[in-house]
Amino acid sequence: MELAFITLKILDVVDILLVAILLYQIYMLVRGTVAINIFVGVFALYLVWLIVKALNMELLSSILDKVIGLGVIALIIVFQQEIRRFLLYIGNRYFSRYNFSIERLFFPGRTEKDNLLNVESIVKAARNMSETKTGALIVLARRSELEVYAETGDLIDAVISSRLLENLFFKNSPLHDGAVIICNNRIHAARCVLPVTDNMSLPAHYGMRHRAAVGITEHTDAVVVIVSEETGRISFVKDGAVKSRLTPAELQAEIESAFAALD
């Protein structure tokens, strides 16, 4: 295609489209976090640099060259979490689309039933803890590796039962603080520390328990069950979004649909 002063090739259009998609994905990833301000600032600086270059303003261009050159390293440090989240997002999309599992590749004999989540016990524990207003934070691992978070707490490796879950979160239990992580249908660890979200658009009444639940679902594809100590309300968190005031039946449906999506 030939415009008045520029020639536009098909590849250029594809190039522009890809950059637009990339920028949109980055925007969606940092939206609502403090990183959005940095992102806008960097983008503005980059535009100024392009204009200065196009106008052949030598001095300003050479200064901005240096700033941009060093800025890339600074950006990797500043956006460490977001880059991690972005790569995880791409990886998880690929894994879920092609139903790919390393475990399935190396242990084809291991049936899915071995790892089938005991949803009933988790829901029963949530219902009982909701009635007694016992605060709880239960992370249900899906495909993402949660070992780094499990290592911050105490390893348990026990069969899931509602009584054990209730016991772990019982106020006087030494393990009641922090999160319980459930992997491969086992209570893997308790008292775990989760990454806290920096999402500024969350309701102000969300305390640390809810922020930690949102945080882990932003960093990984895990889903989280929360029981509020203050209100007894049951919430379910997936991909950074909190669904509150769930009944036990609704919680069960949410967990089942989150795990059905993996099959």
Ligand SMILES: Nc1ncnc2c1ncn2[C@@H]1O[C@H](COP(=O)(O)OP(=O)(O)OP(=O)(O)O)[C@@H](O)[C@H]1O
């Ligand atoms: N980073 C974290 N990782 C895991 N658990 C955490 C983290 N931060 C806080 N918690 C848990 O959350 C509890 C504090 O919850 P807080 O009252 O601040 O949250 P909340 O969202 O208001 O929940 P609630 O409705 O139960 O009061 C702590 O006792 C601890 O067990």
